[in-house]
Amino acid sequence: AQKITQTQPGMFVQEKEAVTLDCTYDTSDQSYGLFWYKQPSSGEMIFLIYQGSYDEQNATEGRYSLNFQKARKSANLVISASQLGDSAMYFCAMRGPWNNNDMRFGAGTRLTVKP
């Protein structure tokens, strides 16, 4: 079974600094996808970034990058130049092979950006 672990319940970062949110996963599948979502206090789930297990390059989307280390089964999210609006819950998620619709989520990390 797939399992996602986010070991940081809460993180603080100073505005304009970079922050790394940890995510490790456990799967026996060779083909899978890794996702990060942001959930602000308003509650909606906002897609941030995706990494496929066969992608050789680390994914980047603006200020977000995914540090993918396949051998270590980790998919950490790096947010550069933090902004006050980045304060939110962040969820790591994994989806298995393409015939598997079960997307598993981690427990989340609450990020607080300090001015």
Place this chain on the structure above:
Amino acid sequence: NAGVTQTPKFRVLKTGQSMTLLCAQDMNHEYMYWYRQDPGMGLRLIHYSVGEGTTAKGEVPDGYNVSRLKKQNFLLGLESAAPSQTSVYFCASSYTARGGNTIYFGEGSWLTVV
């Protein structure tokens, strides 16, 4: 842009009452999902559908039923609500099980069972 719309957004139920959450998507997506989110936990899949007329169980299906009579709608039913079903419910849709950023979430429905 409507995207994925959930109704109602807030509801308080008494134990034993029944209710239906409606999810509608206007993106012609084949796949639709219902998740629940509890404090301190990520989203957990309740049921999903890979097309009109089909449904399947997810990680936590007990106490819920679903129906997908029309491609754009995915209904989640609670037959006899229990306090353990107090949660935030998210509907999502996607046009394929493959690929990356193809899952779109609704804004969530806050359900309290007293």
